Amino acid sequence: MTSIVLYCRPGFEKECGAEIQEKAAWNEMYGYLELKKNQGIVFFHLHDESHGEALMGKLPLRRLIFARQWFVTLTDNITLPDYNRVEAIVEVLGSEWQYDDLRMETADTNDGKALSKFCRKLAVPLRQGLRKVKVLTDKKKVEGIAQEGSILHALFLSGQEVVLGFSLAQNSSNHVMGIPRLKFPNQAPSRSTLKLDEAFLHFIPKNEWEQRLTSGMNAVDLGSAPGGWTYQLVRRGMMVTAIDNGPMAESLMETGQVKHKMMDGFKYVPMKQNVYWLVCDMIEKPQRVAKLMSEWLLNGYCKEAMFNLKLPMKGRYQQVTKDLQSIKDAFSEQNARYELYAKHLYYDREEITVHARLIS
Ligand SMILES: C[S@@+](CC[C@H](N)C(=O)[O-])C[C@H]1O[C@@H](n2cnc3c(N)ncnc32)[C@H](O)[C@@H]1O
Incomplete structure (x- = not known):
C-alpha cells in the first residue's frame, strides 16, 4: 500500500488529515487516514498505489496549511533487527532508485526527541552504507541541503521500527520534519x-x-x-x-x-x-x-x-x-x-x- 506521511504540530493531526484528504479528493485521489494522536504524524493511505507519487507531483506542500513536511512511503512499517540495522535498511531499499539526501525523522514529542539521539548516531553508518551501493548520491548541496532530486526519509517510530519513503526536494521542506531551528535573539523583547x-x-x-x-x-x-x-x-x-x-x-x-x-x-x-x-x-x-x-x-x-x-x-x-x-x-x-x-x-x-x- 502507498501512503503519504505528513508531519504537523502534535495535537493538530485531525486538521492535517482533513486537509490532505480534502485536497487529494479535489485531484480525484482517495484514501483513509491513520492519525498518530498527539505525535504530530498523519498517515494518509491511498486506495490507488500510483496516487502517492502523483499527488506529491500535483499538490505543492506550500498549499497545505497544517503539514510541515511530507513524504510518500516506499515501505510499510519495517521491524529492524537488534544488530545490522544499516544492512537491513540497505537491503530493503534495493538499488533501483537514487536519492540526493537522507532525512532521519521521529515524532515531534519527548519520546521522539530521545529517539533522535539514536537516529543521529545511526545516520553516519547509514549514509556510508547507502553511498557504498550508490543509493545515496554525492551531488553538491547548498548550505547542506539538496535543491533538486529525491530525498530519502526514514521515520523511526522506535529504535526497532522504521518507515521509509521519499519526497521531491523541490516540493518538500528544507528542514528536517519541516522544523527550522531558530535562535532566539537576546535583544528581542518577546519570544513572539x-x-x-x-x-x-x-x-x-x-x-x-x-x-x-x-x-x-x-x-x-x-x-x-x-x-x-x-x-x-x-x-x-x-x-x-x-x-x-x-x-x-x-x-x-x-x-x-x-x-x-x-x-x-x-x-x-x-x-x-x-x-x-x-x-x-x-x-x-x-x-x-x-x-x-x-x-x-x-x-x-x-x-x-x-x-x-x-x-x-x-x-x-x-x-x-x-x-x-x-x-x-x-x-x-x-x-x-x-x-x-x-x-x-x-x-x-x-x-x-x-x-x-x-x-x-
Ligand atoms: C500577542 S501580542 C503581540 C506580541 C507582539 N507581536 C510581539 O512580538 O511582541 C498581541 C497584542 O495585540 C494588542 N491588541 C489586541 N487588540 C488590539 C487592537 N484592537 N489594537 C491594537 N492592539 C491590539 C494587545 O495589546 C497585545 O499587545
Missing part, C-alpha cells in the same frame, strides 16, 4: 519574535529578500507590544509605526526607527501610501483581522501583509478555510490578482500565519 522570523524565512524566498525585506522600507506593526515583531523589522533596517495601547520595549524606541502610537489597530490609517510591510499579531477575532488585512491591501495602504489568524478550539480547519476564503472573495470582487499562502508554522501555537500580496 521567532514567529515573524520564521514567517519571513518560510514565505519569502531568500533570493528576493533584497527587494522585499530590505533596509529603508516603511512598515506598520498592528498589535505590536512589547515589540518582538517590530524587532524583526528594525533589525532589517526598516522604519516602523507600532500600534498598540501597551508599552513598547525601550531598547526598540531608542533605535530611532520606531514610532509608537497608542491606539486601536482597527482605526489606524497610514497618512501616506509609502508602507511596504503590514504585520499584524493582534489577538482578535480572525474574521475581523482577515477583513482588515484585505482592506489594507486593496486600498493600497501596504504592498505585502504578514499576519496571524487565531484558531478556534473546535472546527479549526473549517474556520481557517472560511477566513481565507473571505480574503480571496474580497480580492476577487475587486478583480485583484493575488498571492495568498497560509501555514501553521513551527513557532505558531493556536494560530496560523498568513502572507498576502496583490500582484500586477
Whole structure:
C-alpha cells in the first residue's frame, strides 16, 4: 500500500488529515487516514498505489496549511533487527532508485526527541552504507541541503521500527520534519519574535529578500507590544509605526526607527501610501483581522501583509478555510490578482500565519 506521511504540530493531526484528504479528493485521489494522536504524524493511505507519487507531483506542500513536511512511503512499517540495522535498511531499499539526501525523522514529542539521539548516531553508518551501493548520491548541496532530486526519509517510530519513503526536494521542506531551528535573539523583547522570523524565512524566498525585506522600507506593526515583531523589522533596517495601547520595549524606541502610537489597530490609517510591510499579531477575532488585512491591501495602504489568524478550539480547519476564503472573495470582487499562502508554522501555537500580496 502507498501512503503519504505528513508531519504537523502534535495535537493538530485531525486538521492535517482533513486537509490532505480534502485536497487529494479535489485531484480525484482517495484514501483513509491513520492519525498518530498527539505525535504530530498523519498517515494518509491511498486506495490507488500510483496516487502517492502523483499527488506529491500535483499538490505543492506550500498549499497545505497544517503539514510541515511530507513524504510518500516506499515501505510499510519495517521491524529492524537488534544488530545490522544499516544492512537491513540497505537491503530493503534495493538499488533501483537514487536519492540526493537522507532525512532521519521521529515524532515531534519527548519520546521522539530521545529517539533522535539514536537516529543521529545511526545516520553516519547509514549514509556510508547507502553511498557504498550508490543509493545515496554525492551531488553538491547548498548550505547542506539538496535543491533538486529525491530525498530519502526514514521515520523511526522506535529504535526497532522504521518507515521509509521519499519526497521531491523541490516540493518538500528544507528542514528536517519541516522544523527550522531558530535562535532566539537576546535583544528581542518577546519570544513572539521567532514567529515573524520564521514567517519571513518560510514565505519569502531568500533570493528576493533584497527587494522585499530590505533596509529603508516603511512598515506598520498592528498589535505590536512589547515589540518582538517590530524587532524583526528594525533589525532589517526598516522604519516602523507600532500600534498598540501597551508599552513598547525601550531598547526598540531608542533605535530611532520606531514610532509608537497608542491606539486601536482597527482605526489606524497610514497618512501616506509609502508602507511596504503590514504585520499584524493582534489577538482578535480572525474574521475581523482577515477583513482588515484585505482592506489594507486593496486600498493600497501596504504592498505585502504578514499576519496571524487565531484558531478556534473546535472546527479549526473549517474556520481557517472560511477566513481565507473571505480574503480571496474580497480580492476577487475587486478583480485583484493575488498571492495568498497560509501555514501553521513551527513557532505558531493556536494560530496560523498568513502572507498576502496583490500582484500586477
Ligand atoms: C500577542 S501580542 C503581540 C506580541 C507582539 N507581536 C510581539 O512580538 O511582541 C498581541 C497584542 O495585540 C494588542 N491588541 C489586541 N487588540 C488590539 C487592537 N484592537 N489594537 C491594537 N492592539 C491590539 C494587545 O495589546 C497585545 O499587545
